[in-house]
Amino acid sequence: MRLEAALRDRRASGRSLLVPYVTGGLGSGWLDVVRAVADAGADAIEIGIPFSDPVIDGRTVQEASQRALELGATPASIISDAARLDVEVPLVVMTYFNPVQHMGFERFAKELVEAGIDGAIVPDLPLDELGDWSSAADAAGVETVLLAAPTTPDTRLRAICERSRGFVYGVSLMGVTGERTRLADQASVMGSRCKALTDRPVLLGVGISTAEQAVEAASFADGVVVGSALVRRLLEGGGPEQAGAFVASLRAALDDREGERG
Amino acid sequence: MTASARGLGVQLAPPGSEPAGLGRFGEYGGRFVPETLVPALEELEREFRSAWSSEEFRAELAGLLASYAGRPTPVTECHRLSERLGVRVLLKREDLTHTGSHKINNVLGQALLTRRMGKQRVIAETGAGQHGVATATAAALFGLECLVFMGAVDVERQALNVFRMRLLGAEVVPVESGSATLKDAINEALRDWVATVETTHYCIGSVVGPHPYPWMVREFQRVVGDEAREQCRALLGGTDPDVVLACVGGGSNAIGTFAGFIDLPGVRLVGVEAGGRGLESGQHGSSVSRGVPGVLHGARSLFLQDEHGQILEAHSISAGLDYPGVGPEHAELAAAGRAEYANATDEEALEGFELLARTEGIVPALEPAHAIAWLAREAGRSIPKGATVLVTLSGRGDKDAEQVAERLGYDSFR
Numbered sequence: 203m204r205l206e207a208a209l210r211d212r213r214a215s216g217r218s219l220l221v222p223y224v225t226g227g228l229g230s231g232w233l234d235v236v237r238a239v240a241d242a243g244a245d246a247i248e249i250g251i252p253f254s255d256p257v258i259d260g261r262t263v264q265e266a267s268q269r270a271l272e273l274g275a276t277p278a279s280i281i282s283d284a285a286r287l288d289v290e291v292p293l294v295v296m297t298y299f300n301p302v303q304h305m306g307f308e309r310f311a312k313e314l315v316e317a318g319i320d321g322a323i324v325p326d327l328p329l330d331e332l333g334d335w336s337s338a339a340d341a342a343g344v345e346t347v348l349l350a351a352p353t354t355p356d357t358r359l360r361a362i363c364e365r366s367r368g369f370v371y372g373v374s375l376m377g378v379t380g381e382r383t384r385l386a387d388q389a390s391v392m393g394s395r396c397k398a399l400t401d402r403p404v405l406l407g408v409g410i411s412t413a414e415q416a417v418e419a420a421s422f423a424d425g426v427v428v429g430s431a432l433v434r435r436l437l438e439g440g441g442p443e444q445a446g447a448f449v450a451s452l453r454a455a456l457d458d459r460e461g462e463r464g
Numbered sequence: 465m466t467a468s469a470r471g472l473g474v475q476l477a478p479p480g481s482e483p484a485g486l487g488r489f490g491e492y493g494g495r496f497v498p499e500t501l502v503p504a505l506e507e508l509e510r511e512f513r514s515a516w517s518s519e520e521f522r523a524e525l526a527g528l529l530a531s532y533a534g535r536p537t538p539v540t541e542c543h544r545l546s547e548r549l550g551v552r553v554l555l556k557r558e559d560l561t562h563t564g565s566h567k568i569n570n571v572l573g574q575a576l577l578t579r580r581m582g583k584q585r586v587i588a589e590t591g592a593g594q595h596g597v598a599t600a601t602a603a604a605l606f607g608l609e610c611l612v613f614m615g616a617v618d619v620e621r622q623a624l625n626v627f628r629m630r631l632l633g634a635e636v637v638p639v640e641s642g643s644a645t646l647k648d649a650i651n652e653a654l655r656d657w658v659a660t661v662e663t664t665h666y667c668i669g670s671v672v673g674p675h676p677y678p679w680m681v682r683e684f685q686r687v688v689g690d691e692a693r694e695q696c697r698a699l700l701g702g703t704d705p706d707v708v709l710a711c712v713g714g715g716s717n718a719i720g721t722f723a724g725f726i727d728l729p730g731v732r733l734v735g736v737e738a739g740g741r742g743l744e745s746g747q748h749g750s751s752v753s754r755g756v757p758g759v760l761h762g763a764r765s766l767f768l769q770d771e772h773g774q775i776l777e778a779h780s781i782s783a784g785l786d787y788p789g790v791g792p793e794h795a796e797l798a799a800a801g802r803a804e805y806a807n808a809t810d811e812e813a814l815e816g817f818e819l820l821a822r823t824e825g826i827v828p829a830l831e832p833a834h835a836i837a838w839l840a841r842e843a844g845r846s847i848p849k850g851a852t853v854l855v856t857l858s859g860r861g862d863k864d865a866e867q868v869a870e871r872l873g874y875d876s877f878r
């Protein structure tokens with residue numbers, strides 16, 4: 203339970219959690235991007251394993267996934283590359299169910315563990331279908347993070363919060379990933395509903411694009427996931443330096459908020 | 465059990481069996497979707513289950529199928545084609561429905577459900593455009609807002625249907641991502657739905673997608689097979705056809721047809737998939753023959769994919785069969801050996817298209833032209849001389865006229 207333990211510890215220290223998302227295999231320097239993001243103050247890092255048909259992703263992650271696939275990225279190559287990372291913070295893969303089941307549940311879980319990856323987020327695998335994957339993941343010690351959505355009714359939300367491992371991923375809006383000009387109205391409700399039901403760390407994600415939005419979202423939950431805003435910078439040619447600077451700016455804004463509240 | 469419902473000559477047989485568990489057909493099916501969609505799918509499942517056992521709902525649907533869609537459709541005996549092939553050929557004429565394909569059967573059912581759920585907007589994906597046209601038609605009839613996602617390649621090759629949808633008041637969104645065909649149109653429809661699910665119904669056009677779609681769409685399409693079984697018995701002196709044949713894209717016209725015959729072990733059920741440029745070329749849509757188990761668009765089924773679990777692009781001359789997957793119930797019927805799945809190539813489909821036009825005066829859509837082509841190839845081979853074959857003619861060929869004219873070199877089309 204390294205992911206959840208680490209997030210709980212950091213939360214206990216009074217900090218808002220920051221979990222950036224990086225598409226695995228997006229350019230030969232992607233491991234350096236992950237390192238820079240870790241150094242810039244991430245509390246955990248999501249590594250995207252690209253899938254050909256990413257139905258909950260908007261244009262930015264679609265494009266990044268396609269590019270990574272064209273560059274030859276495969277689930278196995280991303281996991282084995284990630285094994286070379288020596289970052290302090292926990293790593294979580296984010297992918298779709300097909301590549302996972304294609305590799306085989308036991309093997310996928312085992313490869314994650316061997317690569318030092320602590321968790322998995324599989325957004326098209328809802329609570330009701332966790333079955334065989336979660337048995338394999340639990341047995342191997344992989345923490346499966348579940349998503350909660352604004353449409354999730356209370357009884358189901360309670361079950362999701364209970365069954366999730368690592369953290370609870372609250373989807374902050376109705377829609378796919380991608381940058382937005384403002385934080386959705388659903389974010390506050392989503393955050394407070396989850397917080398009322400669980401002591402597990404609750405992170406809000408999807409659509410959180412700027413430091414300002416991150417600060418606002420973090421006031422309803424334990425922290426945020428930021429994906430497309432970072433990935434866009436990489437698609438536009440940015441490397442470790444730009445990625446690190448962006449994440450550092452989010453970190454600083456979140457820490458300031460703590461200071462102000464303090 | 466609910467009894468038959470009747471409306472102006474259309475009889476809906478009692479509901480068929482429900483899949484097990486969470487939409488399982490053997491090891492296939494299920495509900496693999498983002499959490500945001502789960503409550504809407506649960507609602508749809510509840511609504512469909514209660515509607516489908518309600519006399520009132522069934523009578524209303526039967527009435528619409530009769531007075532609006534033109535059901536029942538006839539079974540036509542093909543004398544000249546039969547003589548030519550040496551087997552007795554019967555066609556179930558879905559081409560004669562309003563809008564020109566079987567897609568309307570499912571859409572009218574889903575439109576009634578949309579109204580029941582109080583939703584004002586429908587979205588749909590479409591390949592050949594027939595499902596898009598049917599959805600746009602029902603939306604006009606029920607006063608619903610309608611958005612149709614269509615691969616950019618298909619927008620090009622099915623231009624007539626794009627115009628029809630726009631004329632009917634629907635907005636058509638060309639999808640450029642991926643292979644820019646049916647698979648990508650479904651991806652884009654799902655992305656829209658994740659944002660709009662509270663006010664929008666996703667009207668899926670085949671027996672694909674998450675539970676309850678494969679079950680629900682099969683139930684709405686079984687009218688094809690149920691009618692055909694009775695009609696065949698009337699024509700064949702109380703006996704059944706030896707072979708029942710339909711083309712398979714996602715598999716809705718085939719499963720609807722098979723549903724009428726599935727409990728008759730003596731009837732050979734055959735689904736014909738797109739052979740494209742030949743199975744060896746890798747450019748085809750034969751998901752049952754060449755696919756492996758996987759999860760896409762909400763269900764576990766057979767999909768064309770590479771060794772890493774990335775979905776491959778399909779290829780077919782016909783937009784409606786150009787899909788790298790198949791409905792989960794077909795995957796199970798294949799596994800159980802109850803139905804067999806064959807294929808016909810692009811070239812063969814073109815020959816089938818012309819063959820039916822020349823011998824019977826019926827211009828088929830390119831999709832069922834695959835079934836005709838397979839029949840022409842197998843008559844006297846795996847189908848013994850003298851056998852009786854029912855083919856579902858799922859749609860008419862107007863939409864394909866321009867594309868076929870070009871392929872066959874009729875340069876004076878315009």
Ligand SMILES: Cc1ncc(COP(=O)(O)O)c(C=O)c1O
Nearest residue numbers: 594713714715716717784858859
């Ligand atoms: C005329 C016709 N037949 C068949 C199909 C294939 O769909 P299904 O396999 O669901 O019947 C289509 C789809 O667009 C179609 O338009």
